[in-house]
Amino acid sequence: MEKTRSTTICVVRKDGKTVIAGDGQVTLGHTVMKGTAKKIRKLHNGKIVVGFAGSAADGLALMERLEEKLNKFGGNLLKASVELAKDWRMDRSLRRLEAILVAADKENMLLLSGNGDVIEPDEPILAIGSGGEYARSAAIALYRNTDLPARKIVEEAMKIAGEICIYTNQNIVIEELE
Secondary structure (H helix, E strand, O other), rough: OEEEEEEEEEEEEEEOOOEEEEEOOEEOOOOOEOOOOOOEEEOOOEEEEEEEEEEEHHHHHHHHHHHHHHHHOOOOHHHHHHHHHHHHHHHHHOOOEEEEEEEEEEOOOEOOOOOOOOEEEOEEEEEOOOOOHHHHHHHHHHHOOOOOOOHHHHHHHHHHHHOOOOOOOOOOOOEEEE
């Protein structure tokens, strides 16, 4: 089976708004299998936004586990993320999951991985997936050098990633927290 490549996710916080975007492309080998996948969600009564890159089933399973941890820890994203990362690293079946997550609320923005990573960036910008570094680079440049709002930065960063990365398309879904 060929490696599935799927996604660019980008999240930016600026002026009290947190905005996340994900493209819709799922690629299997050299073929676009789907162009309208939704890889971002709001969790915990719309107070947290999450996006995944990697296997859809694995990403969705991790989102469900994060939601359980959020419920257990009263919506505390940092605590829930650390606990998920510990489980993900220690549990034999979870370690095999092929996905990575970004999660954000009004105060925190985190990257979570199966290696036990819970990383908060220095600047309020994160991006993951096949086109993640393109989107992140574009978002950083726009964040530092323009007065654009978070939503416009995310839209432009995703557009640029879609123009460069063959595994990213222009079918972008956006969610916002205020």
